[in-house]
Amino acid sequence: MADTPSNPLFPGKQFISTVLEALETKTRMTGTIAHRYLMRAAMAGMIVAVFYVVNYAIVGTFDELSVGGASLAGVGRVLGALCFGPALVFIYYTRSELLTSNMMVVVIGGYYRRISWWRGLRVLGMCLLGNFLGGLGFALLYRFSSLLGGSTGDQAVHSVETKLAYLSSASGIGDLLVRAILCNFMINLAMLLIYNGFIHEDWSKIFSMIMAVFVFAFLGLEHSVANTVLFTVVGMTHGIEVPLAMGNVAVALLGNFVGGGLLIGAYYAYANDDSRWLRRHAASQPAAQAEGSQKPKATRS
Template sequence: MDIEPIEKVARAGVSKAALMVNDLPRYILRCVLAGLYLSIVVLVYWCLIENLHGSPFGKVLASAFFGVGLSVIVFTQSELFTSNNMYLAVSSAGGRTLWRQAWWLWGICWVGNLIGALLLCVLLVGAGVLAELPASHALHAGALHKAHQGALAIFSKGILANWVVCLAVWVAMRVKEDLTRIVVMILVVFIFLYLGFEHSIANMGTFSMSMLGQGTLTLGDAVFNLLFSTLGNIVGGAVFVGLAYQFLEAPKASDTASRATVTEAAGEPQGPLIRQTR
C-alpha cells in the first residue's frame, strides 16, 4: 500500500530530528552540502540571465534550470532550510517531534546552508570566477534589486517562494519514477524564479558572490533581506504547506500508516535540546 505524502513528510521530519540529536556533525555536513549545491546553481542562473538577456526566452530558460538545484538536494538527501520548514512543521504538529527541536533544526540548517554558500564563494574567488564578472553583471544588479525592496515586499515574496518550493517537494512525493519527480520539481520551482520571489538560501549565494565580486551591495542590505525573506520562508513552508496539509490529511494518514516517533528513532529526548547537540 502506498504511503500518503503526509506520512512520508512526518517520517522524514522524525528522521531529520533524530540525525540532528544523535549525530550533529553529520547533520551539519548535509546542511553545508545543500548550501554548496544551491549556490552553484544560483551562479549559473545569473549567468544565464546575463548571457541570454537579449532573448525573449532567456528568463524562461534560466528559471527552468533552477529546479536542478532542488532536485540535486532531494536526491542527495542534503538538508535545505526551506523544505525543512515544511517537514518539521508536519512532524511537530503531529506530535512526533518537539517544536523546540523544529526551531533548533531550522536554525542549525540555516547556518549550515550559509556556510555552504560562503564556502562556494571562497572557491569561486580562488578560481577567479567572481573577478571575471563585471560590475554591470546581472548577478550584481539582481542582488541590489533584492536588497533594496521594502520589508513587507520581501516578507511577502518569502512566503510565496517557500510556498512554491514546498509544493514542489510535496507534489514530487506523489510520483514514483525518479525522472518524473525531477520534471515535477523543475516545473513547479520555475514559478517562484520566474516571478521573482525571495528564497533566503538562494539569496545567501547571490549576496555572497556579489559582495566578494565587483558588486556594491553592503552587508547591511544583505542582512535586511535575509531577515525578512527567512521569516517569510518559514511562514510559507511551515504554515501554508506543512500545517495546512497536516490539518487536511493527518486524519486519513493515521488510519492507514503506523506512527514513527523520535522516541522510537532516537530515544526520548531528555532536557533541553542544546544539551543533546553539544
C-alpha cells in the same frame, strides 16, 4: 503500499507518514551526529551556489545578444530560470538538507507532537547554518576565480541591488514578504507531490521540482537560503551592504516559513488529521448498534 489510499476522506495520510519518517531521521542526526547533518546542509548551499552562477551566466550571455535589433534578454531569463531548476533535484537526490523544505517538515512534526518546538528550532537553525557554510565555502572559491566577472558578475550584482532595494520602503518590505511566501509555497508544493505517494516515476518527480523552482526563479520570488548564498558570493567578489542583506534574509525567512511551514505544512497536517473523525465515528458505532438492537423484529402475517 497500495497506490490508492485506504481512506479517500484523508488522501494525504501517505504524505504525512513520509514526512514524519523524514523528521525522525533529521531529529536523530541533529542530536547524535550533528556534524554529519551540517555536512548535508552544507552540500545544499554548495549546490545552490553552483546553479546560481549558471543562471546568471546564461542571463548575462543572452542580455548581450540581439536578433534584428530585438534583445534576447527575455530568452535568457527563461533559460536561466530553467537551468536553475535542477538545483532542487540535486539537493533531493543527494539527500542534502535545505532549510525551506525543512520548515514544512518541522511544522507537521510539531502539529502531530512528534517533535518539540525547541528541537524543531534546533533542526532549522542547524540547517540554516549548514546552508550558509556551504555557500560561504564556494564563495571563497569564486573569490579566487573569474567566474563572477564580466556579464555574469554584472547580473549577480544587479540582482542583489534589486533584492536590497525592497528594504527602502514599507511597501517594498511587503512586496519582499509576499514574494517569500509564494516562493516557499511553490518549493514545498513540489515536495508535497513527491512525498504523497501518488508519483512513483523519477522523471515525474524531477519535472515537478524543476517547474517549482522555475516559477520562483522566473518571477523573482524570494528564497531565504538562495539569497543567503547569493549575498555571500557577491559580498566576497564585489562587496555588499551587510545590514541590508541580513534584513532581506530576515524578511525572507519569515515569508518562507509562512509559505512552506504554514500554507503547506500546517494546512495539510490539519487537512489529513483523522483523529477527531475516528473518535466521532467510533462513538457513533455503539449508538447505531444499540438503535438497531432495539428495533422490533418483523413478523410474518
